Amino acid sequence: MAKTGLKRLEELKPDIFRCIHCKACRFAYSGEPDKKGIGEHKGKQGTVLYEGMVDACPAGIEYGWEAFWNAGKMWIARSILNGDLEFSEEVRDVIMPCITCGQCSSQCENKIPTVDVIEALRAACVEAGVPMIEKHQLIEKLVKELNNPYGGKPEERFKWAKEAGLEKYIDNKNAKIGYFIGCTAAYRQIDIAIATSKIFEKLGIDFTFVGDEVCCGSPFFRVGAVDTAQELKGRIQA
Numbered sequence: 001m002a003k004t005g006l007k008r009l010e011e012l013k014p015d016i017f018r019c020i021h022c023k024a025c026r027f028a029y030s031g032e033p034d035k036k037g038i039g040e041h042k043g044k045q046g047t048v049l050y051e052g053m054v055d056a057c058p059a060g061i062e063y064g065w066e067a068f069w070n071a072g073k074m075w076i077a078r079s080i081l082n083g084d085l086e087f088s089e090e091v092r093d094v095i096m097p098c099i100t101c102g103q104c105s106s107q108c109e110n111k112i113p114t115v116d117v118i119e120a121l122r123a124a125c126v127e128a129g130v131p132m133i134e135k136h137q138l139i140e141k142l143v144k145e146l147n148n149p150y151g152g153k154p155e156e157r158f159k160w161a162k163e164a165g166l167e168k169y170i171d172n173k174n175a176k177i178g179y180f181i182g183c184t185a186a187y188r189q190i191d192i193a194i195a196t197s198k199i200f201e202k203l204g205i206d207f208t209f210v211g212d213e214v215c216c217g218s219p220f221f222r223v224g225a226v227d228t229a230q231e232l233k234g235r236i237q238a
Contacts, residue, residue, distance in 0.1 A: 004226050005123025012117050013081055018110045019074040025104035025114065026069050028056030057104060059097040067094045070104035070114050077121050087128035095121050096133060100222055122224030136223045143232065147214040152187040158209060160190040166197050175208035183215050 009016075030053065055061055060069035067076065073095055079085035098118050105114040126132060132140070139149040147154055158170050158181075169175075179200065185193040200207050217232030 005120050005125070005127045005224065008120035009077060009081060009117070009124055012077075012113070012120060015112045016074055016077045016081065016117055018112055019071065019078075020110070021071050021075070022109070023069065023071050024109055025071060025107045026055055026057050026060055027053040027107060028103055030054045056107075058099055058101065063097060068097060070098075070118075073098065073118055073121065074112070074114070077117055080121070080124070087125045087130050089130055092125050092130050092133070095125065096136075096223070119222060119224065122222075123226045124224075126224040126226070132223065132225060136225065139219060140225060140228055143215045143220075143228070148183040148187060149215065149219055150183060150187045152183075157181075157186050157213060158211070160186065160193060161197070161209060164194045164197075166194070166201075169197065169207060170209045171211035172208035175206050177205060177207040178210050179207045180216070181209060181213060186213075 057069055062068070066072040076085065076091065076095065080087070085091065095118060100115045100118060102115050105112070108114060131137070142151050143149050146152065148157070158167075161167055161170060169179075179197065181193050185196075197207075214235045215232050216236065217229035220226070220229035220232070
C-alpha cells in the first residue's frame with residue numbers, strides 16, 4: 001500500500017502549523033448585518049466580532065465538541081505529525097463526520113487548504129490500519145461489485161438517457177467528445193445529466209456517453225481509501 005496520506009500530511013505541515021486556532025473557520029455570513037456573532041468573540045472595544053456571522057460547520061454543529069470543528073482537526077493533524085497522538089478508531093470517528101464542503105477553507109484568513117489536510121489525515125488513518133467505518137466499507141463493496149456506490153444495476157446506468165430520448169448518444173464511436181456522466185447524475189440526480197446533454201445537443205456539440213463508464217473514485221479520495229480510488233482511476237484510463 002502506497003503511504004500517500006502521511007507523506008501528504010508532511011508536505012502540508014507548513015500549512016497545518018499556520019493555524020492559530022482563531023476559529024474564524026467555523027463561521028459563515030448569515031446575510032443579516034445586524035445579527036450578533038456567536039459566543040465570547042469580543043473586540044478591543046467590547047464589540048462583538050463577526051457581526052452577522054453564524055456557526056456554519058456541519059460536523060461542529062452536529063457534535064459540538066472542539067475536535068469536530070476544523071480548528072480541532074488542525075490540532076489533531078499537528079499532534080499526529082508531532083508524534084503526540086496515534087491513529088485509532090476514536091480518532092477516525094472524529095475526522096470522518098466532516099463533509100469536506102470547504103466552508104472552513106473559504107473563511108480561513110491564513111489560506112490553509114483545510115480540505116487537503118483533512119483528506120490527507122483520513123488517508124493516513126486508513127494506511128495506519130484503522131478500519132474504515134461500516135458505511136464506507138459498504139460503498140467500497142458496492143463499487144467493486146457494481147461500479148457505483150449507490151447499488152444501482154450496471155445495466156440501468158443509462159436508463160435515464162433511454163427514457164429522455166437520448167439513447168442515440170450512448171457509445172457513439174465517431175463522436176469527438178465523451179461526456180462522463182458520473183454515478184450521482186446517472187443514478188440519483190438524473191436531471192443534471194439530461195439538462196447537460198440537451199445543452200450540448202442545442203449547441204451542436206458532437207458528444208457521446210461512454211457505455212462502459214465506471215465510478216470515478218472521488219468518494220474514496222474523500223474518505224481516505226486512496227488505493228481503491230487509484231484502482232478506479234486506472235479503470236477509467238483503461
